[in-house]
């Protein structure tokens with residue numbers, strides 16, 4: 001009997017993952033000055049040892065002002081790089097492929113950590129002035145961003161390149177550009193937040209310019225034999241916002257560059273009030289991964305409330321996506337892949353130290 005597709009290896013360029021279960025990026029809000037510590041090492045290590053094929057770090061920001069919260073990870077000094085090297089090593093030791101999500105929070109930066117309310121962090125409380133496509137703040141509690149000039153946009157693109165180089169040297173094998181959830185790149189892509197009237201606004205060519213320039217910058221420091229993913233908010237769930245047709249078009253353009261290997265299809269996050277998600281149910285974002293895969297002809301990742309092993313396997317077995325990104329279910333249970341393998345009757349390729357865990 002052949003193995004369920006969820007547990008079949010998958011190859012992107014020179015990188016092979018032992019299965020199609022991917023630990024989605026999950027902020028831990030536990031870094032100091034952007035530096036990972038023992039928390040991140042054990043958190044990511046546990047999930048690699050648990051059997052996932054690919055383990056992504058949380059959003060890792062290209063500058064201090066690009067961090068979502070004061071507890072978010074950064075990658076902009078040799079000290080940050082040394083910790084990312086530890087994270088890449090522990091994930092590899094655990095048998096998984098180490099991925100890093102590279103990000104800039106844009107106008108959603110300078111937020112408080114969720115367990116302290118998650119709202120905008122005032123300057124007097126240690127916050128900072130974020131940057132965005134215009135000076136319109138993300139929400140009432142957020143400091144109005146500085147509207148980026150064209151020269152400043154070029155500076156941020158260079159920061160993406162510099163962080164990518166550090167990630168490569170640190171042993172990361174997959175890089176994912178965070179183009180979703182209302183952060184800088186998505187805030188330029190979406191007509192809801194991008195009201196610029198220069199070359200970086202207006203029609204899709206203008207709104208996608210930052211994404212395409214970041215892609216070029218990241219690829220310039222990322223070797224041809226290593227895969228590059230892009231996470232997109234497939235829809236804004238809002239009148240006048242991005243639709244799945246827009247996202248298919250963006251995916252087609254990304255694919256045409258030959259630089260992108262997979263679109264990770266998330267949704268939402270562009271505004272505080274306005275978006276309306278009709279129903280959040282298991283797999284509610286899978287149709288986006290399916291549509292992008294079929295219509296743009298590029299590999300996709302499905303994400304969002306995928307918690308049942310049979311469901312995860314169905315998604316890849318029916319070619320609705322190539323990878324399944326699991327976040328909260330893997331937060332709850334780092335050995336979710338092992339439980340899934342047992343349930344589906346699959347072999348799981350664990351590290352030798354843990355191999356006896358696969359025997360029932």
Ligand SMILES: Cc1cc2nc3c(=O)[nH]c(=O)nc-3n(C[C@H](O)[C@H](O)[C@H](O)COP(=O)(O)O)c2cc1C
Pocket residue numbers: 024025026027028058059101178180181231266303304305306325326327328329
């Ligand atoms: C604690 C937590 C932190 C998250 N941090 C990130 C992040 O850094 N980058 C990102 O793109 N998504 C982030 N997400 C979203 C997840 O990657 C995922 O898309 C979302 O939780 C839906 O998947 P799930 O239903 O399996 O949890 C986070 C989610 C959680 C629960």
